[in-house]
Amino acid sequence: MMTTLLATTAIEKSFARTQALRGVSLDIADGETVAITGPSGAGKSTLMHCLAGIVRPEAGAVTYDGRRLDDMGEDARTRLRRREFGLVLQFGQLVPELTAEQNVALPLLLERHSRSEARNAARTWLDRLGVGEVADAVPGELSGGEAQRVAVARALVTGPRVIFTDEPTGSLDTVAGEQVLDVLFGAAGERSATVVLVTHDNRVAAHADREVVLVDGKAETDPVVAA
Amino acid sequence: MSVSQALLGILARGPAHGYDLKQEHDERFPGSKTLAFGQVYSTLSRLQRDGFVEVAEVASGSGPEKTVYAITDDGRRHLADWLNQTEPAGPYPADELVRKTVTALYVGADAADFLSRQRSAHFARMRELVADQTEQHEPAARIALDHAIAHLDADLTWLETAAARVSTAGEVK
Numbered sequence: 001m002m003t004t005l006l007a008t009t010a011i012e013k014s015f016a017r018t019q020a021l022r023g024v025s026l027d028i029a030d031g032e033t034v035a036i037t038g039p040s041g042a043g044k045s046t047l048m049h050c051l052a053g054i055v056r057p058e059a060g061a062v063t064y065d066g067r068r069l070d071d072m073g074e075d076a077r078t079r080l081r082r083r084e085f086g087l088v089l090q091f092g093q094l095v096p097e098l099t100a101e102q103n104v105a106l107p108l109l110l111e112r113h114s115r116s117e118a119r120n121a122a123r124t125w126l127d128r129l130g131v132g133e134v135a136d137a138v139p140g141e142l143s144g145g146e147a148q149r150v151a152v153a154r155a156l157v158t159g160p161r162v163i164f165t166d167e168p169t170g171s172l173d174t175v176a177g178e179q180v181l182d183v184l185f186g187a188a189g190e191r192s193a194t195v196v197l198v199t200h201d202n203r204v205a206a207h208a209d210r211e212v213v214l215v216d217g218k219a220e221t222d223p224v225v226a227a
Numbered sequence: 228m229s230v231s232q233a234l235l236g237i238l239a240r241g242p243a244h245g246y247d248l249k250q251e252h253d254e255r256f257p258g259s260k261t262l263a264f265g266q267v268y269s270t271l272s273r274l275q276r277d278g279f280v281e282v283a284e285v286a287s288g289s290g291p292e293k294t295v296y297a298i299t300d301d302g303r304r305h306l307a308d309w310l311n312q313t314e315p316a317g318p319y320p321a322d323e324l325v326r327k328t329v330t331a332l333y334v335g336a337d338a339a340d341f342l343s344r345q346r347s348a349h350f351a352r353m354r355e356l357v358a359d360q361t362e363q364h365e366p367a368a369r370i371a372l373d374h375a376i377a378h379l380d381a382d383l384t385w386l387e388t389a390a391a392r393v394s395t396a397g398e399v400k
Contacts, residue, residue, distance in 0.1 A: 039387075039391070174373075178360075182361060185361075202350065202353055202380055202383045202384070203353065203357065203376060203380055205350075206350065206353040206354040206356075206357040207357055207361075211350065
């Protein structure tokens with residue numbers, strides 16, 4: 001029996017006059033990879049943001065590793081996100097003034113690792129993702145595929161227990177997108193990290209062990225966990 | 228019918244018997260229906276009649292006789308011609324999924340339920356193909372998988388659109 005790492009219980013969240021989540025309950029096992037899918041506006045990203053402690057739900061509970069995430073103070077949640085979570089968004093969201101290497105080293109520097117340690121780890125990850133050559137380039141000089149791989153490197157450099165990703169291949173062509181997914185799922189698999197993936201693309205969703213379909217703010221989850 | 232040419236393409240690498248041809252075909256074309264043995268042998272006999280393959284050897288051991296087939300020079304020319312031609316872009320025969328859904332709507336059957344179950348079946352297949360793709364690094368195999376995945380993805384998109392239309396519009400009267 002797998003242990004639950006992340007869970008939501010009947011969470012609700014509204015924005016202005018739209019109710020994004022209408023009572024979503026979901027259990028994610030340690031090491032499981034889950035795709036959250038559904039039509040536009042179904043609440044996919046909001047659910048992921050609640051799971052990652054970025055957004056607090058108005059009702060219901062979010063737990064991570066047995067702790068209530070929605071009740072935690074801002075500082076504690078920030079620490080948790082930095083240490084245990086890695087985040088990859090659609091357009092990389094790199095810091096434009098920093099080089100690829102500095103972007104990847106940043107999470108380690110924020111966690112008070114030494115400069116040389118952070119730099120070496122960043123180099124290692126950039127090389128592993130096949131973007132070692134662009135380590136000194138700034139995001140404006142990178143192609144979409146390169147920027148996304150740098151973003152994956154930045155998410156993985158701290159060795160997160162959970163990787164959250166929202167449309168990680170959104171702006172990429174099929175082959176570049178596959179490379180990003182191969183690396184993301186490969187690295188997650190090696191360390192048995194949990195992956196929570198938001199996507200509207202069935203090809204991307206099919207990489208995950210399980211699919212949770214959100215329709216109108218409710219989870220119509222296929223409860224079957226793939227073997 | 229491209230099964231003939233697909234089999235010629237396998238024989239172009241070396242003589243083989245029917246069982247090997249079936250296995251190799253099914254492996255090369257994961258998006259196609261698997262070949263029945265009967266179809267393999269009827270295709271081989273047609274190819275033999277047309278002079279594209281010949282019997283290279285009849286191996287008899289303790290088990291049943293095994294006929295080993297080889298491609299002829301005419302067969303190689305025929306294969307090269309086929310590879311040189313583009314295929315028509317359509318029209319294709321109406322798809323089984325379309326026939327079933329449209330018929331369900333006309334007779335008032337539960338199309339939404341069918342579409343939802345069908346999407347699950349398609350998605351499960353997508354998961355299998357994506358897993359195969361992750362393991363596969365040979366360009367030829369990967370290209371065949373790409374094609375199967377792209378078509379499956381188109382079907383999935385169609386199933387989702389159909390489900391959305393059925394839920395907004397209800398049944399056709």
